[in-house]
Amino acid sequence: MATKTAAVPVVDPIACCAPVRSPRFNDEQAEVIAATFAALADPVRLRLLAHVASAGDEEVCACDLGAVVDRSQPTISHHMKILYEAGLITREKRGLWVWYRIVPERLEALRVVLG
Numbered sequence: 001m002a003t004k005t006a007a008v009p010v011v012d013p014i015a016c017c018a019p020v021r022s023p024r025f026n027d028e029q030a031e032v033i034a035a036t037f038a039a040l041a042d043p044v045r046l047r048l049l050a051h052v053a054s055a056g057d058e059e060v061c062a063c064d065l066g067a068v069v070d071r072s073q074p075t076i077s078h079h080m081k082i083l084y085e086a087g088l089i090t091r092e093k094r095g096l097w098v099w100y101r102i103v104p105e106r107l108e109a110l111r112v113v114l115g
Contacts, residue, residue, distance in 0.1 A: 039086035045079045059099040
């Protein structure tokens with residue numbers, strides 16, 4: 001039986017934020033944005049996210065991620081959990097493996113914030 005989980009909130013807290021060139025960030029928005037960028041501040045996570053993003057609308061199996069980065073499966077799972085908790089990817093467990101998909105709206109919201 002497949003278990004679906006999703007980290008993306010109904011309303012993306014980053015999507016409502018003004019660009020960083022604007023002084024209109026409140027404390028909560030700044031915390032969410034900083035946590036998201038902290039998730040991206042690791043080279044291994046950036047490579048994993050880029051791999052998942054390159055799949056477009058397709059899913060990527062956790063079983064294929066070892067070929068992307070030279071890390072153990074538990075380490076890869078740890079990095080993917082951080083990306084998931086930041087709302088950058090979704091995941092679905094099927095049998096022994098987890099399948100990941102990019103959240104394009106979250107990436108677009110980050111682009112707007114950096115705008």
